[in-house]
Amino acid sequence: MAESKILLLDTGPLRELVLYSAVENLGFASLKKEMQFLQTKNRYENLAGFISNFRQRKTTPHVVSEMSSWILRTFESGRANIWRLVFEEFTRMHMDEQTIELVRMPCESVIKLGATDTGLLEAASELGAWSTTVLSIDHALIAECRGAGLHALHLRDVVEADAV
Amino acid sequence: METRVDNERPRQERRVAAWIYVVINPIIDSLERELGLLENGKLSWRSNTSRCEYVRTIQEYVDSRQWPNYKDFLHEKENEVFLEAFGMHDAELEKVNAEAERLYKLLLSWDEFSRGISVSLDRYEQHRATQPGWPSFYSVRKELDQVVAENLINNVQSLPRHYVYSFFWNFVASEQLGIRRHSEFRPLLETQAELRAVSSKLKAGLEDHRLSLSRKYDIPAAPVPGLQVDY
Numbered sequence A: 001m002a003e004s005k006i007l008l009l010d011t012g013p014l015r016e017l018v019l020y021s022a023v024e025n026l027g028f029a030s031l032k033k034e035m036q037f038l039q040t041k042n043r044y045e046n047l048a049g050f051i052s053n054f055r056q057r058k059t060t061p062h063v064v065s066e067m068s069s070w071i072l073r074t075f076e077s078g079r080a081n082i083w084r085l086v087f088e089e090f091t092r093m094h095m096d097e098q099t100i101e102l103v104r105m106p107c108e109s110v111i112k113l114g115a116t117d118t119g120l121l122e123a124a125s126e127l128g129a130w131s132t133t134v135l136s137i138d139h140a141l142i143a144e145c146r147g148a149g150l151h152a153l154h155l156r157d158v159v160e161a162d163a164v
Numbered sequence B: 001m002e003t004r005v006d007n008e009r010p011r012q013e014r015r016v017a018a019w020i021y022v023v024i025n026p027i028i029d030s031l032e033r034e035l036g037l038l039e040n041g042k043l044s045w046r047s048n049t050s051r052c053e054y055v056r057t058i059q060e061y062v063d064s065r066q067w068p069n070y071k072d073f074l075h076e077k078e079n080e081v082f083l084e085a086f087g088m089h090d091a092e093l094e095k096v097n098a099e100a101e102r103l104y105k106l107l108l109s110w111d112e113f114s115r116g117i118s119v120s121l122d123r124y125e126q127h128r129a130t131q132p133g134w135p136s137f138y139s140v141r142k143e144l145d146q147v148v149a150e151n152l153i154n155n156v157q158s159l160p161r162h163y164v165y166s167f168f169w170n171f172v173a174s175e176q177l178g179i180r181r182h183s184e185f186r187p188l189l190e191t192q193a194e195l196r197a198v199s200s201k202l203k204a205g206l207e208d209h210r211l212s213l214s215r216k217y218d219i220p221a222a223p224v225p226g227l228q229v230d231y
Helices: A011-024 A029-034 A041-052 A061-074 A079-092 A107-113 A115-127 A139-147 A155-159 B013-039 B064-075 B081-108 B111-128 B138-153 B166-181 B183-217
Strands: A002-009 A054-059 A095-097 A132-136 A151-154
Touching (some): A002 A115, A011 A041, A011 A079, A011 A132, A011 A155, A041 A155, A061 A079, A107 A139, A115 A139, A132 A139, A139 A151, B013 B183, B064 B081, B111 B166
Parallel strands (some): A002 A054, A054 A095, A132 A151
16 A cells, blocks of 8 residues: 555556446447456456555546547547546546646657647656656657656556456 | 319428427437436435536426527427426426435435444445555545435445545445435435436327328428439
């Protein structure tokens, strides 16, 4: 158990949590095909268990913006319920947002990775390399984090673990 | 042989297609989900809004951009029966929301309820001492009453582990959920059953109506890619 550690969530894992809840709790069966990593209850429980090990769960406003864009792009109908699920997930897991303004980001990094990934990198550095874990499905971001001495995990490695 | 021109055929297929695709179908889908929730007592009632999160009024089941089509649907004589049926659903939902609110307030003002939570909390905290990483909830004692009351109203059997209150709730749920057998819960369970009956009847009525509109106007029950409605 990582008592004082912080989990920094990228868009992919959050999207999977919302999709799982939409399919399993609200019966949006057609969304099952959108899920990439949480197709089984066991995988979902592995992720939930992993998140529960962290006392603080954080994301960034850029990630929220990506979630918004995904919802607008993906859901012609039922959009209201998806947003309600997002609010529910954020509220119930006590999600906090770490703001990194664009002008505080290294311009070259934004050019290379975009504002969302750079924001996550900067947020992880600011929160402390030793106490923060970045969770993502983006291999490029994970590689960048590791290159910068930050702890980053791919969602697949978390949900496929035998025991968390 | 004389070619017969059918002047009687109503020329409003596009409107009817709109009714089916953006009004009737979303409402049927939503009622299906609503019935699934009600069947398990999962009201999704929230104390901060005093209403059910995923059980909504019929108009809210239609995308707000399509509300002009919703109103158009209700204006026509052949659909007018649904004006009353939708109203009945919403009235029943209002009763459920009101009952949930009444019960929530009652639970929070009920000493026995609060004492029961204190007992559960002490038991949890003792057990926690042997479970590394389980958080303490003594510092949020007041919030626990609210969380437990809401979970009881929503018949929450367990919470996903990443939810902050899951450690406590999953430990005490089986003993706390017994409170739902108390007579004070009966009015909520009754209104919930009434809403379920109304919703079930409404869903069946809408399915029948969709079939009759499909037959009358030769419109498929759902859009078929590549197949255009003949205007």
